[in-house]
Amino acid sequence: MVTAEDVFADCPRVGMGCWAIGGPCEAGGLAVGYGETDDQESRRTIEAAWDAGVRIFDTAAAYGAGHSERLLGETIGNRPDAVVVTKFGPVIDEARRRIVGEALDAGSIRASALASRERLKRDQIEVLLCHKNTLEVSNVPVVFDTLEQLRSEGVIGAYGWSTDFPARLEAAAHYEGFVAVEHAMNVFFDAALISGVANSHQLAQVIRSPLAMGLLTGKFRVGDRVDPSDVRSNTFEWMDYFRGGEVSAAHVAKVEAVRELLTYGGRTVGQGALSWLLGKSSSVFPVPGAKTVEQVRENAKAAALGPLPSSVMGEIEGIIDRPAEGPPRER
Numbered sequence: 001m002v003t004a005e006d007v008f009a010d011c012p013r014v015g016m017g018c019w020a021i022g023g024p025c026e027a028g029g030l031a032v033g034y035g036e037t038d039d040q041e042s043r044r045t046i047e048a049a050w051d052a053g054v055r056i057f058d059t060a061a062a063y064g065a066g067h068s069e070r071l072l073g074e075t076i077g078n079r080p081d082a083v084v085v086t087k088f089g090p091v092i093d094e095a096r097r098r099i100v101g102e103a104l105d106a107g108s109i110r111a112s113a114l115a116s117r118e119r120l121k122r123d124q125i126e127v128l129l130c131h132k133n134t135l136e137v138s139n140v141p142v143v144f145d146t147l148e149q150l151r152s153e154g155v156i157g158a159y160g161w162s163t164d165f166p167a168r169l170e171a172a173a174h175y176e177g178f179v180a181v182e183h184a185m186n187v188f189f190d191a192a193l194i195s196g197v198a199n200s201h202q203l204a205q206v207i208r209s210p211l212a213m214g215l216l217t218g219k220f221r222v223g224d225r226v227d228p229s230d231v232r233s234n235t236f237e238w239m240d241y242f243r244g245g246e247v248s249a250a251h252v253a254k255v256e257a258v259r260e261l262l263t264y265g266g267r268t269v270g271q272g273a274l275s276w277l278l279g280k281s282s283s284v285f286p287v288p289g290a291k292t293v294e295q296v297r298e299n300a301k302a303a304a305l306g307p308l309p310s311s312v313m314g315e316i317e318g319i320i321d322r323p324a325e326g327p328p329r330e331r
Contacts, residue, residue: 002176002177004202007083007157008204010055011055011285012055012300013278014285014286014287014288014300014302015056015285015286016057016287018057018058019059019060020291021067021071021291022034022037022063022065022071025063025065025097025099027090028099031230031231032099033097035229044293045295045296046071046076048293050082052296057085058206059086059087060086061087061089061090061115061131062087062090062131065097065098066119069120077122078123082122084125084127085180086125089104104130105142106142110146113128113155127160128158129206130143130144130161130163137167140172147159148176158177159179161181164183164191164194166193166197166328169197173203174201178203181194181204181205181206182207185207186210186211186276186277187212187254187258187262187320188320189240189322193328198283210286211270212273215241215247215252216255216273217270218268222247222252224246232245240331255269257321261308262276262316267302271298271301272308274302275305275306276313279308279310286302
């Protein structure tokens with residue numbers, strides 16, 4: 001049996017999210033990437049992350065329709081200290097940079113895992129996650145029996161699920177190789193329910209959207225808009241922080257309300273938001289995205305700065321306007 005500690009124990013707790021470096025990608029005619037990128041800068045960014053001590057790299061077949069995985073493979077390849085987390089589920093068309101469907105049968109999961117391993121240039125994928133947030137519990141055996149088989153063959157070292165649904169997580173967490181859940185969590189949303197399930201099973205929590213799609217860097221102002229090629233230009237139900245490309249004014253106000261507290265000890269706003277996550281649980285591993293060397297260096301420093309003091313965490317709780325969690329949903 002493999003445990004979360006076996007996989008993540010030696011890693012600094014702030015990783016690098018690699019969705020953004022995947023570049024342009026579309027699904028059903030909608031942008032599902034973070035716009036144009038410079039591959040040379042992306043490679044420099046990955047190297048800068050490594051030099052800054054980052055060892056957890058979170059990617060997916062869907063990020064740039066395989067392009068993010070290829071950049072990681074070209075840059076860090078089979079370095080033994082890296083913990084690469086990738087995901088399966090969406091069907092990709094690499095040539096046209098599109099998501100063209102999804103497939104979660106045993107054969108498709110195996111094919112996706114092998115293709116990801118090849119793009120990543122790794123002997124073994126450290127952690128492979130199901131990328132279907134809303135996978136029905138009735139489908140858990142097919143998916144996770146297949147992952148357990150891939151683990152027994154050495155294709156992957158461990159596995160988990162990218163989901164925001166506690167009951168779904170509970171249905172799969174008993175599998176021997178299940179070590180991690182990836183879910184949304186940040187200063188705006190503390191994810192108490194799914195964190196509780198994760199902690200009860202001693203799972204690593206790989207945190208996506210730790211900076212609320214960039215809003216918790218503190219750099220957005222009311223009225224700011226993103227480019228139409230950016231995923232944030234859409235109006236997906238799960239997207240709380242942007243609507244139709246415009247930043248949420250209500251969330252900008254929340255950032256301003258806690259800006260001074262987040263910058264405790266000389267932190268930037270983004271570093272403070274990551275330090276808030278580090279203060280929530282030792283099982284939490286934020287993976288903020290980065291497209292530039294400057295961004296990844298700033299994010300990585302949060303690991304050395306460590307958790308915010310409990311007194312500051314308490315003050316934030318007293319100020320932040322955080323609605324009740326409500327029924328689980330995609331985030």
